[in-house]
Amino acid sequence: MMEREFDVNPTRSKSTGLPRKRFYRARAHSNPLSDSHFPVPIAPSQVDYPSHYPEIFSPLDRVDGLRKIEFADIGCGFGGLLISLATLFPETLMIGMELRDKVTEYVKERILALRTGNPGQYQNISVVRTNSMKYIPNYFEKGQLKKMFFLFPDPHFKEKNHRRRVISPHLLDEYAYALAVGGIIYTITDVEELGEWMKSCLESHPMFEALTVQELEDDPVVKLLSTATEEGQKVARNGGQTYQAVYRRISGPIH
Amino acid sequence: MEDTNIDDSGDKIREKEIAPALIAVHPTHQSVAVAVGSDLRVFNIQEGCAVTLVDENDVAERKPSTNLHKDSIRAIRYGANGKLFVSAGDDKLVKIWATDSWHCISTVESEKRVSAVALSSDGSFVCYADKFGVVYVVDTEGFSGKQTSNNKKGTPILSHYCSIITSLEFSPDGRFIISADRDFKIRVTVFPKNPLDGAHEIQSFCLGHTEFVSCLAFVCSQDYPQGLLVSGSGDSTVRMWDFISGSLLDTCVVGNEAGFLESDGKEDECLPAVTDLCATNDGSLVAVALQSFPGIILLSCNICARSLSVLQVISISEEAFIPTSLGSASIEQFLWMVMGVSSLRSSDSISLARVRVLSGFCKSSIATVEYKASILDDKDIPGGESILQKLQGTLSIQKQVFSSAAEAVKTAMRNLLIKKQYSADKREYRKRGRNDRKNKHR
Numbered sequence A: 001m002m003e004r005e006f007d008v009n010p011t012r013s014k015s016t017g018l019p020r021k022r023f024y025r026a027r028a029h030s031n032p033l034s035d036s037h038f039p040v041p042i043a044p045s046q047v048d049y050p051s052h053y054p055e056i057f058s059p060l061d062r063v064d065g066l067r068k069i070e071f072a073d074i075g076c077g078f079g080g081l082l083i084s085l086a087t088l089f090p091e092t093l094m095i096g097m098e099l100r101d102k103v104t105e106y107v108k109e110r111i112l113a114l115r116t117g118n119p120g121q122y123q124n125i126s127v128v129r130t131n132s133m134k135y136i137p138n139y140f141e142k143g144q145l146k147k148m149f150f151l152f153p154d155p156h157f158k159e160k161n162h163r164r165r166v167i168s169p170h171l172l173d174e175y176a177y178a179l180a181v182g183g184i185i186y187t188i189t190d191v192e193e194l195g196e197w198m199k200s201c202l203e204s205h206p207m208f209e210a211l212t213v214q215e216l217e218d219d220p221v222v223k224l225l226s227t228a229t230e231e232g233q234k235v236a237r238n239g240g241q242t243y244q245a246v247y248r249r250i251s252g253p254i255h
Numbered sequence B: 001m002e003d004t005n006i007d008d009s010g011d012k013i014r015e016k017e018i019a020p021a022l023i024a025v026h027p028t029h030q031s032v033a034v035a036v037g038s039d040l041r042v043f044n045i046q047e048g049c050a051v052t053l054v055d056e057n058d059v060a061e062r063k064p065s066t067n068l069h070k071d072s073i074r075a076i077r078y079g080a081n082g083k084l085f086v087s088a089g090d091d092k093l094v095k096i097w098a099t100d101s102w103h104c105i106s107t108v109e110s111e112k113r114v115s116a117v118a119l120s121s122d123g124s125f126v127c128y129a130d131k132f133g134v135v136y137v138v139d140t141e142g143f144s145g146k147q148t149s150n151n152k153k154g155t156p157i158l159s160h161y162c163s164i165i166t167s168l169e170f171s172p173d174g175r176f177i178i179s180a181d182r183d184f185k186i187r188v189t190v191f192p193k194n195p196l197d198g199a200h201e202i203q204s205f206c207l208g209h210t211e212f213v214s215c216l217a218f219v220c221s222q223d224y225p226q227g228l229l230v231s232g233s234g235d236s237t238v239r240m241w242d243f244i245s246g247s248l249l250d251t252c253v254v255g256n257e258a259g260f261l262e263s264d265g266k267e268d269e270c271l272p273a274v275t276d277l278c279a280t281n282d283g284s285l286v287a288v289a290l291q292s293f294p295g296i297i298l299l300s301c302n303i304c305a306r307s308l309s310v311l312q313v314i315s316i317s318e319e320a321f322i323p324t325s326l327g328s329a330s331i332e333q334f335l336w337m338v339m340g341v342s343s344l345r346s347s348d349s350i351s352l353a354r355v356r357v358l359s360g361f362c363k364s365s366i367a368t369v370e371y372k373a374s375i376l377d378d379k380d381i382p383g384g385e386s387i388l389q390k391l392q393g394t395l396s397i398q399k400q401v402f403s404s405a406a407e408a409v410k411t412a413m414r415n416l417l418i419k420k421q422y423s424a425d426k427r428e429y430r431k432r433g434r435n436d437r438k439n440k441h442r
Helices: A002-008 A080-088 A101-117 A132-139 A159-164 A169-178 A192-204 A213-218 A220-227 A230-237 B006-015 B056-060 B254-262 B384-392 B400-417 B424-432 B435-441
Strands: A069-074 A093-098 A125-129 A145-151 A179-189 A208-210 A243-249 B022-025 B031-036 B039-044 B049-051 B073-078 B084-089 B093-098 B103-109 B114-119 B125-130 B134-139 B155-159 B165-170 B176-181 B185-190 B202-207 B213-219 B228-233 B237-242 B247-253 B274-279 B285-290 B295-302 B307-315 B325-328 B334-341 B352-359
Touching: A069 A080, A069 A132, A080 A093, A080 A101, A080 A125, A080 A220, A080 A230, A093 A101, A093 A132, A101 A125, A132 A169, A132 B202, A145 A169, A145 A220, A169 A179, A169 A192, A169 B155, A169 B202, A179 A192, A179 A220, A192 A208, A192 A243, A220 A230, A220 A243, B022 B073, B022 B334, B031 B073, B031 B084, B031 B334, B031 B352, B031 B384, B039 B073, B039 B384, B049 B384, B084 B114, B084 B125, B093 B114, B093 B125, B125 B165, B176 B213, B185 B213, B185 B228, B213 B274, B228 B274, B237 B254, B237 B274, B237 B307, B247 B254, B247 B307, B254 B285, B254 B295, B254 B307, B274 B325, B285 B325, B334 B400, B352 B384, B352 B400
Parallel strands: A069 A093, A069 A145, A093 A125, A145 A179, B022 B325, B073 B114, B114 B165, B165 B213
Antiparallel strands: A179 A243, A208 A243, B022 B031, B031 B039, B039 B049, B073 B084, B084 B093, B093 B103, B114 B125, B125 B134, B134 B155, B165 B176, B176 B185, B185 B202, B213 B228, B228 B237, B237 B247, B274 B285, B285 B295, B295 B307, B325 B334, B334 B352
């Protein structure tokens, strides 16, 4: 039965049932400043958890007081990190946020295929098409998140376009709002200039502090930054260098 | 849904944007200011005379002192103690005035057009927001009676990512700065001791509006001095918030109220937007100006019960007076209203400003059995006809001007704050006309 289904659907691999990336080609860049026309929840209480995590939430569940999303992969791309994290933290709800429509479709299909192929697994991950630079507060309450990931973001080299960068001094205020005190923000890039930019933004923000070398070694997630994502694997294939900055949300200055 | 010549109309709007008239009242009712287009008009009520604004910088350049701003003014405001007044707008200038002499004590140059201004409660900081969602702060310390530092620059303290900020407000205790945007958001940020280092700590987001947020106001009483936030929106509602937690306390659909009154079936496409709010000093009353409703809606505000309800709908029918801006002084029981536009048609420069005053805008009147609030005749308003001569520019206004002005303001607001929806075909067509692509093909 299953196999016949794959035969008629050429966008899926015959052997694994997973969607094939080449049918979901998309531009590498998307303008985060443009007005977007996808639906956005009015408030975090209106995020449709049952549709994202159907095995965990029944449609009648009220989201309040139940489990909430704790990890957010901002600009999740083709979803490699989410899929690695899904089995590493099976009890944690996580979501990938991606601006490019086609890429989001791919990740959606990929998660569905993984759920079908591995019953009981990958129920804790989902993906949503949104502009996270605009709509983080619509998805997450204050202090809801434990981890946020910004892996290989668009470098936006031109100075004129620096305000399109997903890590910026003002946007860090919003990430600090969504993260719980003690929550961790992970960034990595293969562009040296951007790596320095992200580090300096985080370093000069009063609500973030760098993890120590020991803490970085002890954190199993840090190793995934460069190995789990499609971009990271590409950089490794080409023998490129990566620049990471991992910071902890601390309580703000006392007023 | 959209008509076919959307591109043409879009271009025209870029040429000349129409700005609504604004009004501001001195906190102790000493003066009233009206801004129409680039024109700033101030009348001293206490002395009963028009005020001449002096900008020494302009005199030095031998420019006419009538047009101190070079483009439409988008925000005017008095400081809480009444010592300072700020005006700003599309000419990217923020002018800070001393209200005793009406000298411009500082002109701050903004990088983008300015959409909102606010003064901290102690008057030591001026904040302004630009059309790209960045809020800047300027330290007013060191400003004396003379123009000291003309080239003072604002320091960015927070940002709504690329969204027009429609309103800026300080909380009554001065601890928070509240910013509202066209993406339905209200952000409450801790205003730090030294804001020049940035305002990084977000207290809450007040989310619930389903259209652009157009205006903010605080209601506070002696029992509840920290106050509650009320907001008006393009979704035709006024909402009440606990701004510390960001939770929505009550929603009042004022659009329905006006819809009943008009009852000509024209409001079926969308409910009229709330354009401005003004609360009484004791927080018991909120006046609401509604797009395409001639008159004013008074909401009763119960801070203990945390509820809002329509108390009275006052229509002004003898002329189609649809207020574009509201103001009141904390000590007097007058609600000042202005209706006006910078220009009636995109081509010419005929402006309109009509000022009306509502008396009995206070709580104690409610305590009586019959609540008496009434629109004053021109001869009865504080300052009499000479104030109208100054603020309106003229005493006689043709009645047919009102409807076209109302239409112009409505269109301008929609163009500015509502995202344009294009069909898939139209979007492709517009992409083809993109400038960056054109250059590539060359």
